[in-house]
Amino acid sequence: MSYMPSHGTDGTDGLHIDMRHCPSPPILKGRIEDVEFGTMFTPNMFMMRYHKGEWKEARVEPVTEIRLHPGATVLHYAQEVFEGLKAFRQTSGDIVLFRPEMNARRINESAKRLSMPSIPEPLFLEAVRRLVEVERNNVPPAPGCLYIRPTLIGVTPLVKVSPANEFLFYILTLVTGPYFKGTSGRDAGAVNVFVAQSVTRASRGGMGAVKAGANYSGTLEITAKAFKAGCAQVLFLDARDETRIEEMGGMNVCFVADGALVTPPLSGTILPGITRDSLMTIARGLGIPAREEPLDIVAIIEGLESGRVTEAMACGTAAVVTGIKSFQFEDGRVVNVPGPTPGPVSTRLFDAIRAIQYGDCPDENGWIRTICRGETATD
Numbered sequence: 394m395s396y397m398p399s400h401g402t403d404g405t406d407g408l409h410i411d412m413r414h415c416p417s418p419p420i421l422k423g424r425i426e427d428v429e430f431g432t433m434f435t436p437n438m439f440m441m442r443y444h445k446g447e448w449k450e451a452r453v454e455p456v457t458e459i460r461l462h463p464g465a466t467v468l469h470y471a472q473e474v475f476e477g478l479k480a481f482r483q484t485s486g487d488i489v490l491f492r493p494e495m496n497a498r499r500i501n502e503s504a505k506r507l508s509m510p511s512i513p514e515p516l517f518l519e520a521v522r523r524l525v526e527v528e529r530n531n532v533p534p535a536p537g538c539l540y541i542r543p544t545l546i547g548v549t550p551l552v553k554v555s556p557a558n559e560f561l562f563y564i565l566t567l568v569t570g571p572y573f574k575g576t577s578g579r580d581a582g583a584v585n586v587f588v589a590q591s592v593t594r595a596s597r598g599g600m601g602a603v604k605a606g607a608n609y610s611g612t613l614e615i616t617a618k619a620f621k622a623g624c625a626q627v628l629f630l631d632a633r634d635e636t637r638i639e640e641m642g643g644m645n646v647c648f649v650a651d652g653a654l655v656t657p658p659l660s661g662t663i664l665p666g667i668t669r670d671s672l673m674t675i676a677r678g679l680g681i682p683a684r685e686e687p688l689d690i691v692a693i694i695e696g697l698e699s700g701r702v703t704e705a706m707a708c709g710t711a712a713v714v715t716g717i718k719s720f721q722f723e724d725g726r727v728v729n730v731p732g733p734t735p736g737p738v739s740t741r742l743f744d745a746i747r748a749i750q751y752g753d754c755p756d757e758n759g760w761i762r763t764i765c766r767g768e769t770a771t772d
């Protein structure tokens with residue numbers, strides 16, 4: 394399905410997007426597998442400003458530093474929310490997005506929670522579309538993609554705990570390969586996960602269900618500890634009883650128990666992942682039962698040891714589906730996931746979602762949005 398403007402004359406809720414971008418020839422020189430995730434920015438960005446109650450000055454332009462008053466609310470009170478989605482170059486050459494409306498909706502949920510203005514959904518989608526079109530030569534073929542990072546910040550100078558009334562919304566794009574080094578898709582690799590016992594990520598009534606930068610800064614110290622211990626992600630438990638599995642620092646978590654895909658429910662303390670939601674649908678379509686249910690860490694560990702739980706996987710836009718090979722607790726205990734990692738269900742799910750994203754199977758759920766038709770990268 395392609396985009397059809399739904400508001401205004403150009404799909405932007407009436408706001409004109411000024412195209413002041415520079416040319417964007419391919420910037421990837423080596424192998425996509427060698428690109429460190431989050432480092433290879435493309436030359437252009439989308440930017441607009443919220444002032445006196447409205448969005449204005451929407452433009453696509455070369456990436457530039459942004460000038461902020463040092464008292465801006467984003468710098469003092471972390472008034473910032475963001476999104477993460479990807480553009481894929483399909484086997485046919487088409488450049489597509491995967492369920493971008495979900496990101497448009499989620500950034501507005503996040504914005505509301507932090508008292509920031511919403512971005513009209515057609516405008517969000519059109520901004521992403523225009524930028525990706527400009528950066529189309531930088532969308533690598535599989536297993537690469539273009540990672541898209543929409544970001545909303547409060548910029549009013551205000552050293553007082555009170556919402557801003559001026560905001561910036563911008564979108565960056567990055568040439569991207571696998572999130573975890575050494576896991577280049579279905580055959581290659583699985584990761585170790587560090588189980589946080591001293592730190593939690595979100596509590597009831599907090600911000601766990603939205604994508605606010607502040608949720609992530611509180612995980613950096615334990616993430617550094619996890620890296621030192623040879624782990625690639627941190628698994629967080631619930632803040633009240635510290636017994637229920639929630640999610641990881643940058644992705645959701647699923648297990649295979651008695652042949653079914655199981656994942657914690659959306660309790661308000663975890664991010665409603667678009668990949669998580671998609672995998673549940675895909676699993677059911679493949680005849681794999683899929684359930685959301687509270688997962689007790691002790692029961693899951695016992696299940697891994699007894700063989701009732703056969704697989705564990707990280708799932709998210711960045712990680713796609715990445716097998717987990719062990720859980721390492723802060724107190725030093727290590728529990729290995731039995732069998733090959735990634736396991737057979739993880740691999741089937743990975744293959745299925747990738748096939749949809751890269752256009753290697755029919756898009757039966759109507760998740761793909763085409764940005765440009767059948768070109769191959771050119772200088």
Ligand SMILES: Cc1ncc(COP(=O)(O)O)c(C=O)c1O
Nearest residue numbers: 643644645664666667668709710
């Ligand atoms: C904390 C957290 N949980 C889950 C996810 C997975 O969400 P999605 O599948 O929409 O990328 C992400 C990634 O954005 C995340 O940062």
